Amino acid sequence: MSTINIQQLKKSYQNTQVIHGVDIDINDGEFVVLVGPSGCGKSTLLRMVAGLESITEGEIKIDDTVVNDLEPKDRGIAMVFQNYALYPHMSVYDNMAYGLKLMKLPKDEIEKRVQDVAKLLQIEEYLTRRPSNLSGGQRQRVAMGRAIVRNPKVFLFDEPLSNLDAKLRVQMRMQIKTLQNKLGVTTIYVTHDQVEAMTMADKLVVLKDGIAAQIGTPMEIYDDPKNQFVAGFIGSPSMNFISCEVTDETITIGEQSFPRPASVSQRGTLTMGVRPEHFSTDENNPYSFSGTVQMVEKLGASILLYIHCDSMEQPLVVECENTVAANIGDTFKVHIDDKKMYFFDAKTEQRIY
Amino acid sequence: MHKRVHYNTSYLPYLLVAPQIIITLLFFIWPAVQALYQSFLLEDAFGLSTEFVWFDNFIDLYHSEQYLGSFARTAFFSVAVAGLSMGMALFFAALADRVIKGSHTYRTLLIIPYAVAPVLAGTLWLFLFNPTLGIVTYFLDAVGIDWNHKLNSSQAMTLVIIAAAWKQVSYNFLFFIAAMHSIPKSLIEASAIDGAGPVHRFLTIIFPLISPTTFFLLVVNIIYAFFDTFGIIHAITAGGPGNSTEILVYKVFNDGFVGLDLGGSAAQSVVLMFIVIVLTVVQFKYVERKVEY
Amino acid sequence: MIENRPITTFVSHTVLILGVALIVFPIWVMIVASTHDALRLTQVPLPLLPGDQFWINLKLLFSGKEFGAPIHLTLLNSLVMALAISFGKIVISIISAFAIVYFKFRFRMFFFWMIFLTLMLPVEVRILPTYEVIANFGMLDSYIGLSVPLIASATATFMFRQTFLTIPDELMEASRIDGASPMRFFIDVVVPMSRTNIAALFVILFIFGWNQYLWPLLVTTDPDMYTVVMSIKQMLESGESEPVWHLIMLTALIAMLPPILVVIFMQKIFVKGLTDSEK
Numbered sequence: 002m003s004t005i006n007i008q009q010l011k012k013s014y015q016n017t018q019v020i021h022g023v024d025i026d027i028n029d030g031e032f033v034v035l036v037g038p039s040g041c042g043k044s045t046l047l048r049m050v051a052g053l054e055s056i057t058e059g060e061i062k063i064d065d066t067v068v069n070d071l072e073p074k075d076r077g078i079a080m081v082f083q084n085y086a087l088y089p090h091m092s093v094y095d096n097m098a099y100g101l102k103l104m105k106l107p108k109d110e111i112e113k114r115v116q117d118v119a120k121l122l123q124i125e126e127y128l129t130r131r132p133s134n135l136s137g138g139q140r141q142r143v144a145m146g147r148a149i150v151r152n153p154k155v156f157l158f159d160e161p162l163s164n165l166d167a168k169l170r171v172q173m174r175m176q177i178k179t180l181q182n183k184l185g186v187t188t189i190y191v192t193h194d195q196v197e198a199m200t201m202a203d204k205l206v207v208l209k210d211g212i213a214a215q216i217g218t219p220m221e222i223y224d225d226p227k228n229q230f231v232a233g234f235i236g237s238p239s240m241n242f243i244s245c246e247v248t249d250e251t252i253t254i255g256e257q258s259f260p261r262p263a264s265v266s267q268r269g270t271l272t273m274g275v276r277p278e279h280f281s282t283d284e285n286n287p288y289s290f291s292g293t294v295q296m297v298e299k300l301g302a303s304i305l306l307y308i309h310c311d312s313m314e315q316p317l318v319v320e321c322e323n324t325v326a327a328n329i330g331d332t333f334k335v336h337i338d339d340k341k342m343y344f345f346d347a348k349t350e351q352r353i354y
Numbered sequence: 355m356h357k358r359v360h361y362n363t364s365y366l367p368y369l370l371v372a373p374q375i376i377i378t379l380l381f382f383i384w385p386a387v388q389a390l391y392q393s394f395l396l397e398d399a400f401g402l403s404t405e406f407v408w409f410d411n412f413i414d415l416y417h418s419e420q421y422l423g424s425f426a427r428t429a430f431f432s433v434a435v436a437g438l439s440m441g442m443a444l445f446f447a448a449l450a451d452r453v454i455k456g457s458h459t460y461r462t463l464l465i466i467p468y469a470v471a472p473v474l475a476g477t478l479w480l481f482l483f484n485p486t487l488g489i490v491t492y493f494l495d496a497v498g499i500d501w502n503h504k505l506n507s508s509q510a511m512t513l514v515i516i517a518a519a520w521k522q523v524s525y526n527f528l529f530f531i532a533a534m535h536s537i538p539k540s541l542i543e544a545s546a547i548d549g550a551g552p553v554h555r556f557l558t559i560i561f562p563l564i565s566p567t568t569f570f571l572l573v574v575n576i577i578y579a580f581f582d583t584f585g586i587i588h589a590i591t592a593g594g595p596g597n598s599t600e601i602l603v604y605k606v607f608n609d610g611f612v613g614l615d616l617g618g619s620a621a622q623s624v625v626l627m628f629i630v631i632v633l634t635v636v637q638f639k640y641v642e643r644k645v646e647y
Numbered sequence: 648m649i650e651n652r653p654i655t656t657f658v659s660h661t662v663l664i665l666g667v668a669l670i671v672f673p674i675w676v677m678i679v680a681s682t683h684d685a686l687r688l689t690q691v692p693l694p695l696l697p698g699d700q701f702w703i704n705l706k707l708l709f710s711g712k713e714f715g716a717p718i719h720l721t722l723l724n725s726l727v728m729a730l731a732i733s734f735g736k737i738v739i740s741i742i743s744a745f746a747i748v749y750f751k752f753r754f755r756m757f758f759f760w761m762i763f764l765t766l767m768l769p770v771e772v773r774i775l776p777t778y779e780v781i782a783n784f785g786m787l788d789s790y791i792g793l794s795v796p797l798i799a800s801a802t803a804t805f806m807f808r809q810t811f812l813t814i815p816d817e818l819m820e821a822s823r824i825d826g827a828s829p830m831r832f833f834i835d836v837v838v839p840m841s842r843t844n845i846a847a848l849f850v851i852l853f854i855f856g857w858n859q860y861l862w863p864l865l866v867t868t869d870p871d872m873y874t875v876v877m878s879i880k881q882m883l884e885s886g887e888s889e890p891v892w893h894l895i896m897l898t899a900l901i902a903m904l905p906p907i908l909v910v911i912f913m914q915k916i917f918v919k920g921l922t923d924s925e926k
Contacts (some may be wrong), residue, residue: 036866048820051820051824052824053359053820053823053824072823072826073820073823073824074823074824074825074826078824079824080820080821080824082817082820082821083817084815085817086815086817086818086820086821087821088818088822088836089837089840090836090839090840090842099822099825099827099835100825100826101822103825103826103827103831104826147821151825318921324724357748357749357812357816357819358816359816359819359820360749360750360751361749361750361751361819361829361830362751363750363752363829365795365832366746366750366829367746367747367750367752367755368746368752370742370743370745370746370750371736371742371743371746371747371758373739373743374663374739374740374742374743374744374762374799374804375743375758375761375762377739377795377796377798377799378743378761378762378764378765378799379761380780380796381777381780381795381796381799382764382765382768382773382799383761383764384776384780385768385773385775385776385777385779385780386768386773386776387771388776388779389773389775389776392775442666445666446663446666446667446668447661449659449662449665449666451654452656452659453656453659453660453663456660456663460663460667461914461918462911463667463670463671464670465668465910465911465914465918466670466671466674466907466910466911467670468854468910469854469858469903469905469906469907469909469910470858470903470906471857471858471860471876471902471903471906472858472860473877473879473880474858474876474878474879474899474902474903475673475858476672476735477879477883477895477899478673478676478677478899479673480883481673481677481680481892481895481896482672482673482674486691487688487689487691487693487892488693489676489692489693489695492691492692492693520670520673521896525921528918528921528922529922532918532922552652552655581769581771581772582771584771584860584924585860585861588860588861588880589879589880590881592692603771603772606771606772606774606775607771607774607861608774610774611775611865616775619775620775620776622864623772623773623775623776626771626772627767627768627773630767630768630769631767634766634767640672
């Protein structure tokens with residue numbers, strides 16, 4: 002039963018400010034993912050919640066208690082680190098029991114808690130082993146076990162899956178989410194992987210340069226990005242951005258034009274954004290232009306086309322059904338659904354439509 | 355150099371460094387400052403009065419035939435010890451690196467001299483080369499060499515060099531072997547495929563690749579010869595015959611404790627300190643470079 | 648080995664055996680000499696094969712009749728000094744390295760450089776003034792005077808610092824979240840993780856301590872405080888005519904046995920520690 006309120010949080014090292022006033026409200030039992038490119042301040046933010054970094058300005062509350070000056074151990078948190086940070090010279094059991102011993106819990110209580118969690122995570126058989134004798138996935142589970150056994154009010158995860166191979170990562174992703182659902186513990190999870198962020202989050206916080214660029218559910222952020230950064234960061238492959246000229250009648254991209262959809266009321270130079278999956282082959286769609294196929298990537302279920310249009314710096318990425326026949330050098334015509342066009346101010350990069 | 359994260363506690367770190375710092379201050383810094391101070395003083399023969407004489411003691415050293423002689427002797431001694439010891443160690447290491455069977459036994463036997471105290475090493479060699487009794491002397495006599503290091507200064511120098519080099523072979527051997535083991539096997543194999551024989555391989559691949567270690571050992575050996583051979587000389591020749599084996603460290607001791615020339619001895623200490631500082635800086639420059647590899 | 652050349656291998660072994668024999672020869676002669684009586688050791692050529700007087704010589708040494716202090720006393724002094732130096736060095740180095748690596752505090756770098764400076768001041772260059780300090784403290788002829796001045800060690804501090812820097816930062820953070828104080832973290836995590844280094848350092852420092860010569864020579868005047876290593880020199884000088892070689896060699900053998908055994912039995916850890924400490 003825990004809520005977290007972060008208000009106007011700021012962090013500076015000497016003269017450089019890395020977090021510029023972030024506000025996040027986290028409800029009880031919510032799974033919040035902090036996502037952003039490296040250097041955006043997501044780990045720093047998490048470590049400030051943990052109490053491993055001091056707070057320059059602002060406030061962090063856990064359950065209405067300001068924790069700014071509390072030691073990590075007094076905040077009711079548990080943390081899973083990227084490299085797991087298991088004590089290499091202790092057995093799995095001792096790793097999990099260490100914090101409980103320091104809490105001065107009675108021995109049988111420790112024993113019971115560790116056993117219960119070990120059962121939950123299916124690591125009972127490894128309890129006597131050293132971390133060095135475990136696989137990456139097993140270590141990951143021990144690290145989680147060490148967090149769970151403390152019975153924390155809040156779980157903190159710092160890129161816990163980035164040291165695992167791709168297949169295991171998908172598995173663990175599911176396990177963590179399921180476990181969190183079951184335990185109902187409020188969780189903050191940091192990752193740079195937007196797929197991980199989308200699949201796991203109840204609430205997503207996209208960070209950029211120490212500012213929360215957007216906060217919302219994964220679908221809100223996907224459907225309704227507030228600015229060009231968020232639009233480009235969330236979604237894979239990334240959204241295409243095309244500079245275009247909007248007049249009363251038409252939208253012009255380089256030499257080619259198509260009619261202006263009624264919804265676009267502003268005129269001038271704008272940046273149009275289209276997700277690769279939002280192109281269509283519908284011949285009746287008037288919003289279209291053409292280019293040369295530069296490369297074809299066959300993904301199996303679908304095909305990615307890289308289309309070069311003379312006026313664009315970057316080739317356009319178009320995802321289409323695997324039945325589409327296209328070869329390098331072909332001229333290809335793309336159609337855009339007018340409801341799936343995004344427009345951004347060319348200067349402020351804020352979304353207009 | 356530093357950790358990203360630190361504890362912030364007010365007094366604990368001071369408490370933790372205190373023992374080391376107190377001992378350093380009392381037994382290292384303070385005596386060093388004393389030596390520096392005394393090196394500027396002249397004490398009369400009865401120790402009744404002292405006079406501040408600035409650099410006179412150093413100037414005396416500079417003009418002292420004996421001191422300059424000792425300096426030259428020390429230089430020769432340390433180069434000879436380093437050369438002999440490193441040469442033998444490198445030779446053994448090159449051979450031991452080639453053999454698989456028994457290399458552990460060879461290593462075990464070769465590291466024994468490392469554990470022998472310098473003064474004991476001196477005693478052993480003194481016994482072997484004893485002018486009247488020594489076994490080696492006996493064999494030397496058989497081939498027509500009359501050995502008496504108590505009278506012959508070049509023989510005395512030879513003997514202390516042998517004893518000092520013997521003790522240091524272990525250390526050099528271990529470092530050479532470690533350096534050779536760290537050469538990627540693929541490199542050796544590649545040159546073998548290119549048709550290089552073992553000797554050629556050693557000269558063109560192995561030796562150049564271990565040259566950082568060789569340089570490092572050179573500095574370490576010189577430091578060793580300068581400062582850690584006191585016991586060897588004390589046991590074998592006590593600086594004699596004449597002053598023919600009196601190296602700098604020995605002279606500091608002799609002039610200070612036996613001759614009771616405090617100012618002169620202190621000035622010599624200061625010169626030695628300066629030498630150690632230069633050598634240590636060179637050594638650390640090397641370590642820095644090695645880190646970049 | 649890359650290619651199979653039986654002849655080269657054979658030659659290598661032969662040369663190695665000869666070389667090792669050359670290195671071990673003085674040790675062998677010492678052992679042989681310790682097994683003969685005084686008379687045999689005055690007859691040229693000296694023996695190259697062991698005799699039968701070993702136990703008799705040993706008894707003589709332990710009786711202490713021949714020289715000032717019986718050998719078990721000097722052995723004990725050596726042991727106390729070597730252990731005090733090695734433990735002392737390890738303890739003060741590990742705690743100061745812990746402070747320097749894991750804490751941010753004023754004068755941290757100043758302290759660091761001060762410790763670094765000790766590297767440049769070996770006993771040999773500051774003997775006289777150090778001797779005066781010990782004399783002023785009334786520490787002559789005491790275990791404290793024998794060991795404490797040799798305890799400060801830049802090398803050990805650096806080695807621990809190097810080790811600590813390889814311990815992931817996250818372990819310290821994890822322990823903070825687990826509720827461990829700095830000293831708990833030190834005892835529960837840092838020390839156990841430095842076990843190998845501690846063991847390797849112990850070997851090196853034990854030998855360093857045991858083999859001290861110049862310093863004990865200066866600060867001890869009471870034969871009861873002599874160390875076994877320095878007692879050799881006394882024996883060399885004490886005989887009116889020729890030194891009593893059979894007993895000197897036996898004493899040398901006994902004096903070098905502990906460090907040799909330590910090196911041989913902890914060889915692996917010692918070799919690793921020695922070659923790593925310079926990196």
